[in-house]
Amino acid sequence: MPGLDEVSDIKSGGLKTAARHPVPKGEPILEMRALQKKYGAVEALKPASITFLSGEIHAIVGENGAGKSTLIKLLTGVIRRTSGEVYWCGKSVQLDNPHEAIARGINAVHQEVVLCPHLSVAANMFLGDEINSAGLMRKRAMTEAAQSVLDDLGFNLPAAAALGSLTIGQQQLVATARAAMRGTQFLIFDEPTAYLTRQESAQLFRLIRRLQGEGVTIVYISHRMEEVFELADRVSVLRDGTHVGTRKIGETNDAELITLMINRTIEQIYHKEHFPAGEVIVETRGLSGPGFEDVSLNVRAGEIVGLYGLIGAGRSEFALGLYGRHASTAGEVYWQERKVNIANERTAMDLGIALAPESRRDQGLCLNLPIGLNINLPVFGRLTRGLTINRQKEIENADRQIRDLKIKTPSRRVLVSAMSGGNQQKIVIGKWLSHGAKLFIFDEPTVGVDVGTKAEIYRLFARLLEKGAGIILISSYLPEVYELSDRLHVFRRGRLVASHDYRAASHEEVLTQAIGV
């Protein structure tokens, strides 16, 4: 790519020490040997050995939480491995910081663009590696160089425009061009087409093939089978942090890959008790709102209704809509067979809906406040007598939830930020147990939660059902919703596309419906 070489010549950055094409095409360029990552007791990536060949496009597929992002972070030096080795061009390397990875020529393009929207396209492409002369930035030289790279890549993008004025897809292309400029030998794409239009995807694919043509090794992470088969030379499958196999693309098919992706062994932790389904607690008819459309479903007392789909399929948006966080645009909600208008969160709570939201950090908890305050937050009205809070009741309620849920803390006064993921999730749940509800919505209740706590949470579900509550369980982890749901609804692109009774469909069928192969 002459354009790129020119740019590399202009610049004198210290990072691009990697020689071009250090390894002949088809030879191993990066080799993982028993690479492992543990977070505390949780094994995010079990010892995995994958070899990437120079100049290939190597797809990695797996469910959410299968360990794909852990793998990327390890290879780009964002996190440190627990054990194992990485060989780069035949030599053992540390890769324990991002600078080392970049200096060696390993780069990643993330699903969400992590650049500065207020700076120009050119400034972003040269960010951290600006062209200077006599200590001053040569803005015009950078704009020209950036423009020549963009033109050369066949992108019809203005280098002088602010990055934020472009679409997400165009920003993604800029991020890719940025990586391509930095003498990259090994480029990882993390679900790059998640937010792209068809046309933008096609443009990106052309760029990827072109980079491959120049000897760059591509790792392509995706949910979308059709893309994998269109692009990749080989594909590796991850499942629950385990590398379960690598196939040449010509020697496999999507059925095999999907089978590999799914954990077939039903773990003992899925504690499922069946209760006779009671009255209908809530029913939506054609409910639409921001991010979801025309959803009709109901939840009865004593049952778990599972919502499965990929991230961004509209499940959480539906939950927030039902909870009154966003106004619905069409459709109706019936609460115990009475039509209701849930205008805000308080209305939902007063009816008897509880929501443990998707993100503990952003939606669930006040992290820099004490556990006790978080647990009592929905019920301070009830704890107030006259002007002031009844201190005794406040303490009792917090301590009861801490005790009942076995939240491991020396005191209710400890800040939530000091707690582990599992304990934080229990605090979110404790909040809603103290409030009490007829319908509990659990959105990704076990993300970042250890296995023991998972099992506790599932047993808690049974306890709630026994008392006559209904549960909506949202999860991106198929075995979880599959094993726990009395009815399972599949969401894709904001719509409810399929419904199954308990274990009526196979994992493959459900996953296929979610992905939309």
Add this chain to the structure above:
Amino acid sequence: MSAETVDSGTGPAPRKGVSILFGLTLLGLLLFLWLLLGLATNSFWTPNNISNLLRQGAMTAILAVGQTFVIITAGIDLSVGAVVGFTSVIVAWLLAAGVPLWIAIILTLAFGVLIGGFHAFGIVRMGLPPFIITLATLTSLRGIGLLITNGSTISITNEAFTNFSRADFLGVPSLFWMVIVVAIPAYVFLHLSRFGRYLFAVGSNSEAARLSGVNVHRTIYLAYILSSTCAAFVGLLLASRIGIGNATQAEGWELQAIASSVIGGTSLFGAVGSVHGPLLGAFILATINNGANLLNVNSFWQRIITGVLIIVIVYFDQLRRRGAR
């Protein structure tokens, strides 16, 4: 953690020991300054000077308490100085127009409520950053006040009103009693009522608060209305003290209030703060100014010393917090 008080409940006082320690440290600093000035000057420990000091600190202290409510929600109220000047004009104008004293007082406080409501409206409905909306009223209110007075001052002839600020009760200046009158309900509100908890929750994570059924908008209205009403109350006290209404009075008091609050352990990132912290902060600042005057320190130096002290005190508070984590 820091200067939040509260105690046995589940309020934001995770580390009771440290919290009280910080409060004591500030109190200790205040007493140390008093002791030092007592040794260094003959005039510090005179009834006159102490009364004077309490009067000087009183108004900043009340402003700082109101300001703290806002800062706990992760906001800021830059308008309080202007509100003080503006409301001093309002009360003088009303009295000059022959409005009975008690009605004038109530109307003036109502202006405070209105101004705070307007701030919250700008933040909640118009999506303006607190810094911007309160900066805008800071300049506009001074302008309106100057328009009303035509750039001059309105004298207050009501003696009952002007005598109030000079009066003592049980040997303590009435202005200082007003601090207590504000501080006790403020303490009950912030540390003992659910609305106080809501302020902390909104300042920590407004989305989580909202999903927990907290009326976030109402909480923000409450915070800004309380801040402006405290400022309007200080406007009354100031008008009483100087006997005039003048829109240019109280220039820069918003910064004094914010400084007092921050010295008192309030975090500008929200969700950390107390009522007693800003009170101590205000009197520490007042003591520094008072002492500098007694020691004949150039008033330009006073400003520099105040700035340095803000940095030192808040830096040590940060260190302590990091250590506590």
